Amino acid sequence: MTVSELLTFFFPHLADVCIDRVFRAGRSVRIQARTGTSEAVCPSCGIMSGRVHSRYERRLSDSAIGGQETMIHLQVGRFFCSNEACGKQTFAEQVAGLTVRYGRRSVGLGAQLRAIALALGGRAGARLTHRLAAAVSRMTLIRMIRALPDPDHHAGPVVLGVDDFALRRGHTYGTVLIDMAASRPVDVLSERSADALAAWLGRHPGVQILCRDRAGAYADGAARGAPEAIQVADRWHMWRNLGEAVERTVAKHRACLRDLPSTVMDENHPPVPALADPGPASPQRRSGRLPERTRRRHAAVHDLIAQGHPLRAIARELGISRNTVRRFARASEPEELLVNDGTGRRRKTLDRYAPYLRQRWMQGCTNAEQLLGEIRAMGYRGGGTALRQ
Known part of the structure; x- marks a missing residue:
C-alpha cells in the first residue's frame, strides 16, 4: 500500500490536499497542507471561476491523532467571481469534507463535538473534550447545540x-x-x-x-x-387516579372502621389490636450529654431567678441568649424541655388538640378550615399548615 493510499484510508478528509510537512510543536501535531486546485465554484452564484486573487493560510483544529491535539495549516486560494451579476467579488475555496465557511475546525471534529454536546451537554461534554485532546469550553458546546437546525416535524409522531x-x-x-x-x-x-x-x-x-x-x-x-x-x-x-379513587372510597366508608372488633383473630396469627386513639405516651427520661446540659442550665436559671436576677443579667452570666433564658424560666421542670411524646421530639402546639381533631375526623369532618376555626376557639394560636399536614 502506497503512502497516498494510506493517507486516503486513515485520513480521508485530507485526501484532496497536498501535505507538505508534518511536525510537532509542543504537545500538538501540526500538518502543513495546501490545495492544488486551479478553479473553484462561487458559493453565491454557483459559477466556476479560474481567476486567482490570492492565497492565504487557514488554521483548522482537527480530531486528535494518537491522543495528541492536531492543527492543520492549510493554504487555500481566493478567487475572483466572473459573474458580474453576483454580489461577491471574491470568494475563498472550500475543501469538501474538511472546511466550511468561517470554520475554525474541520468538518469531522465539528461533527464529533456536536455529538458530545447532544449526549452530555455543556460541563460534562467540556470535561470529555479535554480528555480527547480537542478541548473546548462548555459555552462553545452549548452554542453548537443552539446552531443546529430545528427538526422537521411535518408529520406527527406515531x-x-x-x-x-x-x-x-x-x-x-x-x-x-x-x-x-x-x-x-x-x-x-x-x-x-x-x-x-x-x-x-x-x-x-x-x-x-x-x-x-x-x-x-x-x-x-x-x-x-x-x-x-x-x-x-x-x-x-393512571397511578394518580387510582390513588385518588382509593382515597375517596376510604373517606366515604370511614364509618365502617368504627365497627371493627377490638381484635382480629385467625388461625395462624396472634391478635392484632384494632385502630384506636393511642393517647399521650408516658414520659421517658432522656439521657446523654445534651439532656444533662439542659438540666444544669435549667437549675442555674431558676437559682438565679430565685435570687432576684433579671433575665438579661442571667443571659450574660450564663452566656446564652435571652430567649433561651425565657424558655427555661417558663418550664417548671427540665423534662418539659426534653420529653414530650416519648420519641425525644419537642411537643408541638397542635399535640394538645390531637384527640379532639381525631374525634372530629372520625365523625366525618375533613375540612381543614372548619377544624382550624374550632380549635382556635379552644385556644389554638398556630397556623393552618401544621393542621393540614
Whole structure:
C-alpha cells in the first residue's frame, strides 16, 4: 500500500490536499497542507471561476491523532467571481469534507463535538473534550447545540404524549407534546385547550396512539384532530387516579372502621389490636450529654431567678441568649424541655388538640378550615399548615 493510499484510508478528509510537512510543536501535531486546485465554484452564484486573487493560510483544529491535539495549516486560494451579476467579488475555496465557511475546525471534529454536546451537554461534554485532546469550553458546546437546525416535524409522531405544564403556576398553562418513541419533545403550545391540540394534530397527521392525562379538553381535541388515533392514559396519571379513587372510597366508608372488633383473630396469627386513639405516651427520661446540659442550665436559671436576677443579667452570666433564658424560666421542670411524646421530639402546639381533631375526623369532618376555626376557639394560636399536614 502506497503512502497516498494510506493517507486516503486513515485520513480521508485530507485526501484532496497536498501535505507538505508534518511536525510537532509542543504537545500538538501540526500538518502543513495546501490545495492544488486551479478553479473553484462561487458559493453565491454557483459559477466556476479560474481567476486567482490570492492565497492565504487557514488554521483548522482537527480530531486528535494518537491522543495528541492536531492543527492543520492549510493554504487555500481566493478567487475572483466572473459573474458580474453576483454580489461577491471574491470568494475563498472550500475543501469538501474538511472546511466550511468561517470554520475554525474541520468538518469531522465539528461533527464529533456536536455529538458530545447532544449526549452530555455543556460541563460534562467540556470535561470529555479535554480528555480527547480537542478541548473546548462548555459555552462553545452549548452554542453548537443552539446552531443546529430545528427538526422537521411535518408529520406527527406515531405515539404522541400530551400533557400540560405551568408557565406561571396557577395563572398561565401551556401544552407540551412528546414523541414517546424517541423520548424527546416535539412542540410546545401556548395554551391547554382543545382547539390548540386539534389544530396541531390537523397540521401534523400520522399520530396513531395519543397518550394523555384525563383532562376533557385534551380528549376533545384529540377526537377532533386525530379521530382515528387510539387514546390511552399515561402510567403516571393512571397511578394518580387510582390513588385518588382509593382515597375517596376510604373517606366515604370511614364509618365502617368504627365497627371493627377490638381484635382480629385467625388461625395462624396472634391478635392484632384494632385502630384506636393511642393517647399521650408516658414520659421517658432522656439521657446523654445534651439532656444533662439542659438540666444544669435549667437549675442555674431558676437559682438565679430565685435570687432576684433579671433575665438579661442571667443571659450574660450564663452566656446564652435571652430567649433561651425565657424558655427555661417558663418550664417548671427540665423534662418539659426534653420529653414530650416519648420519641425525644419537642411537643408541638397542635399535640394538645390531637384527640379532639381525631374525634372530629372520625365523625366525618375533613375540612381543614372548619377544624382550624374550632380549635382556635379552644385556644389554638398556630397556623393552618401544621393542621393540614
